[in-house]
Amino acid sequence: MTGQTNTRLADLFGLAGWSKGELARLVNRQAAAMGHPQLSTDTSRVRRWIDKGETPRDPVPRVLAALFTERLGRVVTIEDLGFVRRGRAGTRQAVRNSDENPDGMPWSPDRTAAVLTEFTGMDLMLNRRGLMGAGIALTAGSTLNSSLNDWLRTEPSRPAAAPRAADPYQVDPAGYDRYEAAPIGSEEIEALEQSVKIFRAWDASRGGGLQRKAVVGQLNEVGGMLAYRHADHIQRRLWDVAANLAVLAGWMSHDVGLEPTAQRYFLIAAHAARESGDRPRAGEALSRAARQMVHLGRPDEALDLMKLATSGAGERLLPRTRAMFHTIEAWAQASMGRGQAMRRTLGEAEDLFVSDRNEETPSWMQSFDEADMHGMQALAYRTLADHDPAAAVTAQHHAKRALDLRSEGHNRSKLFDHISMASACFIADDPEQADRYARLALIAMGETSSHRTWHRLREMYRLTGQYAGHSKIEELRAELEVELPRSPEDVRTGRA
Numbered sequence: 422m423t424g425q426t427n428t429r430l431a432d433l434f435g436l437a438g439w440s441k442g443e444l445a446r447l448v449n450r451q452a453a454a455m456g457h458p459q460l461s462t463d464t465s466r467v468r469r470w471i472d473k474g475e476t477p478r479d480p481v482p483r484v485l486a487a488l489f490t491e492r493l494g495r496v497v498t499i500e501d502l503g504f505v506r507r508g509r510a511g512t513r514q515a516v517r518n519s520d521e522n523p524d525g526m527p528w529s530p531d532r533t534a535a536v537l538t539e540f541t542g543m544d545l546m547l548n549r550r551g552l553m554g555a556g557i558a559l560t561a562g563s564t565l566n567s568s569l570n571d572w573l574r575t576e577p578s579r580p581a582a583a584p585r586a587a588d589p590y591q592v593d594p595a596g597y598d599r600y601e602a603a604p605i606g607s608e609e610i611e612a613l614e615q616s617v618k619i620f621r622a623w624d625a626s627r628g629g630g631l632q633r634k635a636v637v638g639q640l641n642e643v644g645g646m647l648a649y650r651h652a653d654h655i656q657r658r659l660w661d662v663a664a665n666l667a668v669l670a671g672w673m674s675h676d677v678g679l680e681p682t683a684q685r686y687f688l689i690a691a692h693a694a695r696e697s698g699d700r701p702r703a704g705e706a707l708s709r710a711a712r713q714m715v716h717l718g719r720p721d722e723a724l725d726l727m728k729l730a731t732s733g734a735g736e737r738l739l740p741r742t743r744a745m746f747h748t749i750e751a752w753a754q755a756s757m758g759r760g761q762a763m764r765r766t767l768g769e770a771e772d773l774f775v776s777d778r779n780e781e782t783p784s785w786m787q788s789f790d791e792a793d794m795h796g797m798q799a800l801a802y803r804t805l806a807d808h809d810p811a812a813a814v815t816a817q818h819h820a821k822r823a824l825d826l827r828s829e830g831h832n833r834s835k836l837f838d839h840i841s842m843a844s845a846c847f848i849a850d851d852p853e854q855a856d857r858y859a860r861l862a863l864i865a866m867g868e869t870s871s872h873r874t875w876h877r878l879r880e881m882y883r884l885t886g887q888y889a890g891h892s893k894i895e896e897l898r899a900e901l902e903v904e905l906p907r908s909p910e911d912v913r914t915g916r917a
Contacts, residue, residue, distance in 0.1 A: 427474045429503030434471060437492045441467040444488075452484045460484075476504050486543060496543040496682060498536065527572040533692040537663060538644030540685060541637050541670075559684050562714060562722030565707070566729045569691070573703060573733030577696050604649055610658045613643065617665045618784070624673060625788060626830050628871030633673040640666040660697035664690045665785060668706050675713050678872045684710055691733075701742055704734030705785060711749050716873065720753035727753070741782060744773035745789045748797035755801045758808035767798055792826035795819045796834055799841045806848045816845035833874070836865045840877045847884035855884075856893045863900060879905065 434444070442464045452460035457480055469475040476482070482499045489497040528536060616639060623632050643663045651659065671686030690706035707730035714723035727750050734742070747770035754763040774794050802816035820842035827835045839862040846855035859881060866874060882901045888894035 425474045426472055427470060427503040429501060431471050433489050433493070433497065433502065437489060439492075441471075447488055448481065448484050451488055452480065455480065455484060455487070457484075474503075483539075486539070487546065490543045490546060494547065495679075496540055496547070496685070498539050498543065500536070527569055528692050530577070530696050533689065533696065534644055534647040537647070537667070537689050537693070538641060540689065541641035541644060544637050544682065545634065545641060559681055559714075559717070559719075560688075562711070562719070562725030562729075565688070565710075566725045570729055570732065573691070573695060573700065573729070574735070577698065604651060605646055605655065605659075607655070610655065610662070613639070613662045614658075617662060617669070620666070620669050621784075621788075622830060624669060624676075625834070626832050628673075628676050628833050628869035628874075633670065633677065636666055636670045636673060640670055657697050660693050661699060661702070664694035664697055664699065664702055664706065667693055668709060668785070671706075672709060675709075675716070676871045676873055680713065680717065683713060687713070699783075700733060700735040701738050702783070702785060704730040704738065704746070705742065707733065708746055708749055711753070715749070715753050715756055716876070718756070720756035723753040724750060739779050739782065739786070740773040740777040741779070741789060742786055744770040744777070744794065745786070745797075747773065748794065748801065751801045752797065752804060755805035755808075758805070760805050760809050760812065763801055763805055767801060770794070770798075788831075790826075790828075792823050792828070792831070793834065795823035795826065796838055796841070799823055799838065799845070803841045803845045803848075806845060810848050813845040813848035817842060817849065820845060832865065833869050833871050836862055836869060836871075836874055837877065839865065840874070840881055844877075844881045844884055847881070847888075852888050852891050852894050856897055859897055859901075863904065866904065875905065 437444075439447070445462045445464050445467050448462050448467075449460060452458070460481070462477075462481070466475075466477070470477055477485075482502065482504045485502055485504075486497050486499050489502065620632060620636050620639075640663065643659060643666060647656070647659055647663065650656070667686045667690035671683045671690060674680075674683035674686060687706050687710040690709075691703040694700070694702035694706055707726050711723040711726035711730065714720065714726060727746060731738070731743075731746055738746075747766050751763045751766040751770065754766060771794075774791075796819070799816050799819035802812045802819060806813040806816055820838050823838045824835065824842070827838065839858045843855045843858035843862060846852070846858060862874075862878065862881075866878075878901065882898070882905065885894050885898050885901070
């Protein structure tokens with residue numbers, strides 16, 4: 422007991438709208454449903470948790486996390502409630518939370534596995550998409566930079582020689598209540614790695630909506646497997662699978678508008694990648710969070726995250742990966758109207774991309790090919806065109822090149838290219854071409870489940886306003902007005 426108000430629990434309690442007595446009754450009922458019929462709490466105990474900072478004994482924190490998750494319609498973890506977590510030896514580990522570092526990062530390997538399993542379990546429990554509680558917030562890029570910078574530069578510490586008596590595997594007791602997993606070998610790891618390839622291909626083709634829960638479920642199982650002390654080479658590969666799945670879960674969550682959930686998965690991915698010994702992968706996971714920040718209109722925080730991604734990735738960062746990082750930085754600079762800086766950064770990206778001769782490109786970078794390079798350049802120039810309309814011509818050139826180079830199976834990226842091209846044509850005062858590419862984008866909309874496309878389509882729709890007297894554009898606007906309200910955002914808010 423700290424004697425001080427647990428502000429995190431108090432805030433969530435206020436959002437939930439329960440009385441203290443009501444929450445006490447719900448805890449008793451939920452605990453019984455989870456196999457703890459002997460648990461009994463009352464209003465005075467709830468008051469001590471909130472007003473005095475008392476941390477209840479297990480399983481109450483998990484019960485509360487489940488209740489708040491269901492009530493608020495988004496994942497709430499034990500740390501989100503302001504509680505500490507039991508260590509493997511039964512002692513309590515301090516969670517280094519503060520206003521500047523609300524998630525207590527960086528996490529130890531055991532805590533990363535626990536957060537991964539708990540977060541995915543809660544995510545699956547919601548059994549619905551598109552709902553987020555009020556008051557939910559993203560962690561600022563500057564906060565992540567200060568809390569993770571030094572940690573990412575160090576090598577992960579391997580656990581001391583784990584006791585392997587009769588059984589060569591040592592299970593973490595904290596994993597008993599999470600997942601009944603058995604020790605695994607190379608064949609199981611290969612099957613998991615193959616599933617990552619399948620999920621990645623589906624995401625590129627169809628978007629994140631349809632397969633998100635399958636990825637989260639697979640990640641949840643991997644979290645349970647990480648509770649075991651496998652041989653080092655198996656454990657590292659498991660962490661690598663966890664990192665790849667967490668990035669996919671984050672990107673799919675971002676694709677359907679679950680932004681705080683997406684950011685948590687990106688952070689889990691960065692921690693998992695570091696534990697696997699793959700610091701460039703950890704940097705790439707953080708670069709996804711940076712792209713998310715630009716999308717949400719926070720380019721300054723995106724640049725903070727890119728500094729962290731680059732410095733944390735270390736010397737093993739390949740030229741192609743550095744090129745990709747630069748395109749994200751350029752997009753952020755374009756969002757801020759920094760045309761000169763954007764052009765310089767894209768020039769460096771082009772030089773790095775051309776210089777890459779590494780034939781062993783990691784699987785998570787293979788999608789960043791020449792088409793993607795041009796697609797990101799088109800996006801950066803089209804974004805800059807909002808500040809400098811002359812940039813629209815260059816945006817058209819790169820969008821056209823990207824479309825010519827796109828291979829089969831990258832439908833979502835091709836859709837974005839069409840929207841970039843149409844928007845650039847509108848800004849460049851070429852409504853005939855704009856109409857053509859806008860209609861190609863509309864045709865392709867039904868083939869993906871990406872909500873981000875609606876965001877870009879709205880930006881394009883805004884540009885059609887200056888052609889109110891143009892017959893073709895009037896027809897296009899009418900079609901867009903019919904399609905746009907189908908966006909989940911409009912359904913929730915009632916806006917068109």
